[in-house]
Amino acid sequence: MNGYQVTFFTQQDRRHHGKPLADWLVHLAGELGLRGATVIPACEGIGHHHRIHSAHFFELADQPLSVVMAMTSEEADRLFDRLRADGVHLFYVKTPVEFGVIGDDNGNGNGNAAKS
Template sequence: MNGYQITFFTHQDRRFKGKQIGDWLLHLVQELGLRGASLHAGGESFARGGRVHSAHFFELADQPVEVLIAVTTEEAARLFDRLKAEGVHLFYVKTPVEFGVLGREQ
């Protein structure tokens, strides 16, 4: 299939509607019936303003987080329509990709 890989970038302590934003995104993807999403924690990043975000031994609140999904063009449109309606503020990268599944589930 052809579509997009969409990667959202945020950090652990960002919240939206009472949930950590990464978890909120995972639930939204599931609610929309998309194939799935992966949440990845990073070690360190910096934002547009130059502020460094990193995971510390005693404090993970500022840890960088990525949420990755692979979607068709139609699914991407539904996702972005919903995000706009929710009014959530997120940075993302949307890259054209080919994706699929190999082999059988066991």
């Protein structure tokens, strides 16, 4: 299946509607029926204001996070429409990709690739 990989970049202390923004994005993906979302923590990053963000031993509030999702073009349109409607301010990268599932639900990798 063809579509997009969308990666959002945020940090641990960013919030939306009182909830951590990364968590809110994951729940939004579920609400919109997307195939999934993965939150990836990073050790360090530099933001659009050229300030270093990093996870420290005692304080993780500034820790950079990526939220990665794969979706069809129609799903991407629905997601971005919702983000605009909710007034979310967030940096993202949207890349054309082919995606699917290989193997069956029992973990068997034999057979043809079953694209979703």
